[in-house]
Amino acid sequence: MEENKEYNILLYYCYAKIENAEAYREEHHLFCVENNIRGRIIISDEGLNGTVSGLKDDCEKYMAFIQGDPRFAKTEFKIDKHDKHAFTKIHVRYKPEIVHSSLRHLDPNVRTGKHLEPEEFKALKDQEDVVILDVRSNYEHELGHFKNALTLDIDNFRDFPEKVKELEHLKNKKVLTYCTGGIKCEKASAFLLEQGFEDVYQLHGGIIKYGMEAGGEDFEGKCYVFDNRIAVDVNKVNPSVVSKCHVCGTPSDRMVNCANSTCNIHVAICEDCGWELEGACSPECKEHPEKRPYDGTGYYQKNTNGYNPYKGLYRESNKETKTVHEPATNS
Structure with missing residues (x-):
């Protein structure tokens, strides 16, 4: 509720x-x-x-x-x-x-693509001279993407600049970039402008805001998110499933990380295959010694490498600087 x-x-x-x-x-x-x-x-x-x-x-x-x-x-x-x-x-x-972009020289506060609010993006996206460009990684856009969007074969956003070379023929188009929350588009659209694209836009607030304010219409599939939900619904108007189970090929938008920590790929795996392979993406990964226990979610807390949230933290008290001591039990 x-x-x-x-x-x-x-x-x-x-x-x-x-x-x-x-x-x-x-x-x-x-x-x-x-x-x-x-x-x-x-x-x-x-x-x-x-x-x-x-x-x-x-x-x-x-x-x-x-x-x-x-x-x-x-x-x-x-x-x-x-x-x-x-x-x-x-x-x-x-x-x-x-956000790791390999574009440190670009400052979105100086120059970036024109921001489109969700309803503005919705009104513009289907026009004939428009290209909708997904600037996210493969595992994200394979789970969900805008209808008719151009997706790039990249495993990480830092690969985006190299892929722009393949888009030269689109310089006379309106290019509408989008990502999960908007942050990648700030640098992506700025880079497109630097490379000679003249009519560049970005979906302000990304897919998440579009779902909240414009109903998510024409976003096909689910949106990958970087918390323990893994994937969220966006489209309340005309939802669909576009991803397939990595194991059996049936339609599935149930996104998991492979239970084998040395593999850890982000893929869609249906409920049945998830339990059969204990969260692994293949029989080989199921038998791997580094396979993590599977609880049905496919989400695993990252290795914190002994990270202590209290280490190095200080507070001012009575004009004296005191160390904040970690609790006796620190999970």
Whole structure:
């Protein structure tokens, strides 16, 4: 029941210059720990990128914390209701980019594709001189994509620049880019402009916002998400299933990670094959010594490598800096 969904899942990003980003990572992480926010957050010199979960009130505090900082006041949150945390832990990492793109020289605050709100995207997408370009990876667009979208054979977004060479014949078209939440399109559309494409757009807020505000019409299949839900419904108007079970080939939008941790591919596997192969993508992976226990979800918590969420965190108290000690039991 909707009224029982006391948790929120937040998806957001913000391109903004952060001086001493590693120190801000510490401050940001402490806030999350103290307010029971869980998820994955990247802090970079170029901005923030996160997917987090928490009780509704805690998420309200978290959004106020971010938007209360003048650097991030423009941050827009995609908010989804849920019945529990979508993550088991909190990780706030410093990385060179907020999305690995190999396009560090591009600043979306300087130049990027024109932002289209969901209803604007919906009105424009079927016009004759328009190309809808999916800038996500193979495992994402194989699970779901817009009707008639052009997809690229890439395993990671950092491969996008090389693939643009194949799109030269589309320079006279309106190019509408889209991704999960909008962050990849900021750099992708900026790169297209740099390469001589003149009429470039991006779906503001990505697939997730399109589903929330425009009903998800003509998005075929499900949308891959980076939390323990793995895949979510988007289309409330004309839904369909476009992906097939990796094992038996029957239509299936049940996305899993292979239980063999050395394989770990993201593929659709139907319920029956999932249990028969114990979450593995093949008989070989089922017998592999690194196969993880399968609980029917196909989601596995990433190896944290001894990561301690309290390490290095400090708070000011009575004008003295005190270390925040980790609890006696730290899961």
